[in-house]
Amino acid sequence: MRNIFFTPGPSQLYSTVKKYIRQALREDIPSISHRGKKFQEIYEGTVSGLKSLLNIPDTHRVYFLSSGTEAMERVIENCVETYSFHFVNGSFSKRFYKTALELRKKPQKYEVPLGEGFAISEITIPKYTELICLTQNETSTGVQVPMDDVYALKKHPTKLVALDIVSSAPYVDVDYKKVDLVFFSVQKGFGLPAGLCVIIVSPKAFAKAKLLEEKRSIGSYHSFLSLEQYAVKNQTPETPNVLAIYLLGKVIEDMKKLEIKKIRKETEEKARMLYDFFDKHPENKPFVKELTWRSRTVIVADIDGGSKPLIERLKKKGFVVGSGYGELKERQIRIANFPAISIQDVKKLIKNL
Numbered sequence: 001m002r003n004i005f006f007t008p009g010p011s012q013l014y015s016t017v018k019k020y021i022r023q024a025l026r027e028d029i030p031s032i033s034h035r036g037k038k039f040q041e042i043y044e045g046t047v048s049g050l051k052s053l054l055n056i057p058d059t060h061r062v063y064f065l066s067s068g069t070e071a072m073e074r075v076i077e078n079c080v081e082t083y084s085f086h087f088v089n090g091s092f093s094k095r096f097y098k099t100a101l102e103l104r105k106k107p108q109k110y111e112v113p114l115g116e117g118f119a120i121s122e123i124t125i126p127k128y129t130e131l132i133c134l135t136q137n138e139t140s141t142g143v144q145v146p147m148d149d150v151y152a153l154k155k156h157p158t159k160l161v162a163l164d165i166v167s168s169a170p171y172v173d174v175d176y177k178k179v180d181l182v183f184f185s186v187q188k189g190f191g192l193p194a195g196l197c198v199i200i201v202s203p204k205a206f207a208k209a210k211l212l213e214e215k216r217s218i219g220s221y222h223s224f225l226s227l228e229q230y231a232v233k234n235q236t237p238e239t240p241n242v243l244a245i246y247l248l249g250k251v252i253e254d255m256k257k258l259e260i261k262k263i264r265k266e267t268e269e270k271a272r273m274l275y276d277f278f279d280k281h282p283e284n285k286p287f288v289k290e291l292t293w294r295s296r297t298v299i300v301a302d303i304d305g306g307s308k309p310l311i312e313r314l315k316k317k318g319f320v321v322g323s324g325y326g327e328l329k330e331r332q333i334r335i336a337n338f339p340a341i342s343i344q345d346v347k348k349l350i351k352n353l
């Protein structure tokens with residue numbers, strides 16, 4: 001029986017990944033030097049593929065890190081001297097806030113109950129804030145921040161804006177000119193094995209790192225300055241996850257052929273089918289009530305009487321769905337709606353729900 005993973009990370013592999021892993025082994029990718037020409041070509045190919053797939057301007061820098069969690073730390077280290085401001089509505093946005101605390105900054109947070117989003121334009125952000133941190137898609141609760149709300153933060157021109165799109169990329173269409181630090185890891189929407197993260201850095205954010213570096217430590221090998229020193233040579237400071245950079249490049253080529261517009265449209269169609277199903281269900285309802293806050297890539301539903309029996313019944317049929325997250329574990333299911341999941345897969349899942 002073939003399992004389909006609707007889990008929000010790690011998740012279903014993108015359809016061509018197994019083929020590319022075999023190809024990588026034939027080409028000895030795990031053994032090549034990360035200082036050699038072959039690796040530089042892979043690096044260059046993946047970065048230019050990313051820029052073209054996601055429409056990242058040439059002014060922006062693209063670096064590889066090892067995880068989304070690491071990216072939170074790098075963002076704070078490189079761009080905050082003292083004050084960050086965090087919109088918190090679940091476990092991942094809280095992790096971002098805690099990272100700033102652990103790095104001995106003075107973060108502030110605006111927190112709302114689980115399942116809710118933010119009326120961003122009505123929230124007062126202190127004048128002295130250096131960086132505003134947003135989890136565009138809160139994977140623990142299935143709440144999204146609409147991109148227009150993110151762009152409205154442009155009214156604070158002196159502040160930097162960081163955006164966690166770990167569980168919404170490549171679906172979410174970001175105007176990179178309007179945000180400063182954007183990151184995602186690849187085991188979610190790109191349908192790849194875990195162990196690689198991409199961060200996109202604006203000129204303003206890079207300048208901030210440079211300025212900070214003159215005053216205090218901004219970290220060591222993964223400071224933006226160190227990353228940049230190697231990126232200009234199509235390299236990384238450390239021995240990176242070469243296989244993952246290779247696989248990401250291949251999947252991006254496939255996504256480009258399919259067209260990102262089509263992937264985004266299909267994501268919306270599948271999300272509509274799932275929300276429709278739960279909206280009409282007599283007992284099991286979508287957790288997020290407000291339509292504009294409903295994530296298109298992670299659909300969360302309250303399960304009457306607890307989610308465990310349903311998760312186990314689905315598993316026996318080859319449908320692996322996520323449990324709720326943290327305190328909501330027993331009450332909910334979470335369904336990842338990433339590009340690796342087809343419309344047919346969603347139809348089959350709904351039939352069995």
Ligand SMILES: *Cc1c(COP(=O)(O)O)cnc(C)c1O
Nearest residue numbers: 067068069092137139166167185
């Ligand atoms: C999964 C996730 C992370 C953590 O990413 P890792 O690569 O597992 O460290 C961060 N933010 C969000 C929104 C996530 O969904």
